[in-house]
Amino acid sequence: MKTMISGIKPSGQLHLGSYIGAIREFVKYQQDYHILIFIANLHCITLPIEQEELRENLRDCIAFYLACGLDPEQATLFLQSDVKAHAQLGWILNCFTYTGELNRMTQYKDKVKDKNNLITGGLYTYPTLMAADILLYDADYVPVGEDQKQHVELTRDIAQRMNNRFGELFKVPDPLIPKVGARIMSLSNPEKKMSKSEHDLKGTIYLKDDPASIRKKIMSAKTDTLGAVHYDPENQPGISNLLTIYAALADKSLKETEEQFSGMQYGEFKKQVADCVVSTLEPIQKRYDAIIHSSYLHDVLQHGAQKVNQRALDKLNRVQSAVGLALE
Numbered sequence: 001m002k003t004m005i006s007g008i009k010p011s012g013q014l015h016l017g018s019y020i021g022a023i024r025e026f027v028k029y030q031q032d033y034h035i036l037i038f039i040a041n042l043h044c045i046t047l048p049i050e051q052e053e054l055r056e057n058l059r060d061c062i063a064f065y066l067a068c069g070l071d072p073e074q075a076t077l078f079l080q081s082d083v084k085a086h087a088q089l090g091w092i093l094n095c096f097t098y099t100g101e102l103n104r105m106t107q108y109k110d111k112v113k114d115k116n117n118l119i120t121g122g123l124y125t126y127p128t129l130m131a132a133d134i135l136l137y138d139a140d141y142v143p144v145g146e147d148q149k150q151h152v153e154l155t156r157d158i159a160q161r162m163n164n165r166f167g168e169l170f171k172v173p174d175p176l177i178p179k180v181g182a183r184i185m186s187l188s189n190p191e192k193k194m195s196k197s198e199h200d201l202k203g204t205i206y207l208k209d210d211p212a213s214i215r216k217k218i219m220s221a222k223t224d225t226l227g228a229v230h231y232d233p234e235n236q237p238g239i240s241n242l243l244t245i246y247a248a249l250a251d252k253s254l255k256e257t258e259e260q261f262s263g264m265q266y267g268e269f270k271k272q273v274a275d276c277v278v279s280t281l282e283p284i285q286k287r288y289d290a291i292i293h294s295s296y297l298h299d300v301l302q303h304g305a306q307k308v309n310q311r312a313l314d315k316l317n318r319v320q321s322a323v324g325l326a327l328e
């Protein structure tokens with residue numbers, strides 16, 4: 001069975017983009033792959049965050065993993081910092097990554113551009129920790145949204161570089177990007193990605209939003225004056241984004257979805273998209289409410305870390321030895 005690994009960095013509340021681009025894909029794959037899904041908590045402190053908020057986000061993240069359908073019997077779910085080898089391998093990979101490569105990372109460049117961000121060493125070297133997350137487990141595939149593709153490509157470069165120098169140390173992973181929904185855009189500014197960090201309350205549908213807020217956000221989503229429901233991201237980014245959301249959630253192709261809504265007024269189209277989002281999120285929220293205060297969340301994470309710790313440690317030891325860090 002092929003191995004897959006992925007994670008989410010809950011530095012803010014999870015949203016519809018996290019669900020469509022990532023969690024939903026994980027759930028689809030869990031039966032057919034050996035899948036490891038973690039909470040990237042070490043990545044959450046690369047930008048300032050209050051401890052209380054971070055703790056709450058971590059709890060929410062595991063609760064949403066489960067509420068969205070990840071099954072701990074099929075998927076191994078764990079907290080990144082519970083498996084110490086991630087940070088240790090991250091350090092080693094840092095020493096085999098060039099600053100020129102890190103300087104090219106678009107996410108880093110975007111964060112640097114935002115004058116509100118204090119830039120830490122952690123933010124800069126974030127992609128090498130992400131490479132460690134992946135390479136520790138010899139993953140074949142990394143299911144991610146479009147924005148993480150560049151980081152997986154850097155991971156491949158680091159793996160190949162180290163394999164060339166030290167022999168076959170790492171499997172070189174492939175990113176797995178969803179065909180529909182790899183980049184869900186903000187509802188209020190469809191030129192920008194829907195994101196946890198934008199404080200874009202009107203443009204982001206949070207997984208915790210109640211049905212009335214979801215409907216309100218979708219009904220006021222920015223569209224255009226063309227008056228025709230077409231998939232044309234360049235000229236109709238708002239409408240195309242809504243079509244993408246619907247197609248992803250209804251498991252339909254974009255073409256089929258476009259046909260379904262062709263000739264419809266924007267108001268009616270938006271209403272149907274809102275119905276679809278609400279009917280997807282409502283059962284998830286019910287399951288979330290039922291488990292959010294339970295000690296089960298803790299048990300799942302502990303069990304997951306126990307399952308992967310030894311494997312990660314074996315890999316770390318192998319790398320340390322190959323690089324020359326251990327005595328013969």
Ligand code: TYM
Pocket residue numbers: 005006007008009010017018019020021022040043129130133134142143144145146147148151181182183184185193194195
């Ligand atoms: P993060 O937390 O920003 O996002 C988690 C996953 O959700 C996807 N995603 C989206 N997909 C579609 N539309 C959107 N608007 C949208 N926003 C987010 C992301 O592409 C991602 O797949 N660095 C990673 C976490 C990470 C990781 C890893 C992932 C750390 N180590 C190792 C895979 C493997 C991150 O910050 O994702």
